[in-house]
Amino acid sequence: MTPTLRVHSYESFGAVDGPGIRLVVFLQGCPLRCLFCHNPDTWSPQGGTETTIPDLVRRAVRMRPYLGQDGGVTFSGGEPLLQAKPLLAAIQALHDEGFHVAVDTSGGVDTPDTRAVLDAADLILLDVKSPTQEGFRAVTGADPAPYWRNLDHLRATQKPIWVRQVVAHGLNDTPAEKDATRALLQGLNVQRIDRLPYHELGIHKYEALGIPYPGAHLRPPSPEELKL
Numbered sequence: 001m002t003p004t005l006r007v008h009s010y011e012s013f014g015a016v017d018g019p020g021i022r023l024v025v026f027l028q029g030c031p032l033r034c035l036f037c038h039n040p041d042t043w044s045p046q047g048g049t050e051t052t053i054p055d056l057v058r059r060a061v062r063m064r065p066y067l068g069q070d071g072g073v074t075f076s077g078g079e080p081l082l083q084a085k086p087l088l089a090a091i092q093a094l095h096d097e098g099f100h101v102a103v104d105t106s107g108g109v110d111t112p113d114t115r116a117v118l119d120a121a122d123l124i125l126l127d128v129k130s131p132t133q134e135g136f137r138a139v140t141g142a143d144p145a146p147y148w149r150n151l152d153h154l155r156a157t158q159k160p161i162w163v164r165q166v167v168a169h170g171l172n173d174t175p176a177e178k179d180a181t182r183a184l185l186q187g188l189n190v191q192r193i194d195r196l197p198y199h200e201l202g203i204h205k206y207e208a209l210g211i212p213y214p215g216a217h218l219r220p221p222s223p224e225e226l227k228l
C-alpha cells in the first residue's frame with residue numbers, strides 16, 4: 001500500500017524553519033498538550049488531508065525554483081514523529097530529489113521508527129519545552145522519558161540541531177532555568193538557539209474549537225528574561 005501522510009497545512013515560503021527558504025509541511029496529530037500551544041487544531045491524529053509521498057515530492061519539486069540552493073523542506077506540526085513510518089519514506093524520496101530536509105519536533109515520541117527519522121533528517125529543529133523532567137511534564141502534560149531518550153540519541157549521533165525554546169514569564173525564565181537549559185544542551189551538536197517569546201496569537205483557535213485555553217496565566221518575558 002502506498003504510504004500517506006496526514007497533512008494539516010503548508011507554508012510555501014518559510015524563512016525561519018531551517019536554512020534558506022523552506023516549504024514547511026505541517027503534519028497532523030500531536031500527543032503533547034503544551035500550555036502555550038498555538039496550534040490546537042493540529043492535535044487530533046484523525047484530521048488533516050491524506051497525502052501520498054509522490055504528491056508531496058511533486059509539490060516540493062514545483063517549489064524548487066523558489067527554495068534555491070540553500071533552502072529545502074521542513075516537516076513540522078503537530079508532532080511529525082507521530083507519523084514516523086511514512087515520514088521516513090517522504091524524507092528518503094525528497095533526498096532522492098536532492099532536497100535538504102529538516103524535522104521540527106518536540107522530541108516527545110520515541111520508537112525505533114522515530115529514531116530512523118531523526119537519523120535520516122539533515123537537521124533537527126528541537127523544542128526545549130523545559131530543561132527539567134518535572135518542568136517538561138508541567139508544560140506538556142506528557143511523560144518526559146521519550147524526550148530524554150531522544151536527547152541521548154541525538155548526542156550519540158551528533159545530528160545538527162537548531163534549538164527552539166518558547167519562553168514565558170514565570171514558566172521558564174529564571175536564572176536557574178537558564179542554567180539548566182545550558183546544561184541540558186551540553187554534548188549536543190547545537191548550531192543555533194532561538195528563544196521565542198511567548199505570545200497569545202493562537203487563543204482564537206481555542207475559542208473556535210471550544211477548548212479552554214490552558215496558558216491563560218502565562219505572560220511574555222522581558223527582553224532580559226528572553227536572553228539565555
Ligand code: SF4
Pocket residue numbers: 030031032033034036037038039040042077078079106
Ligand atoms: S508539541 Fe507543538 S503542536 Fe504539540 S502541543 Fe506542543 S506546541 Fe502544540
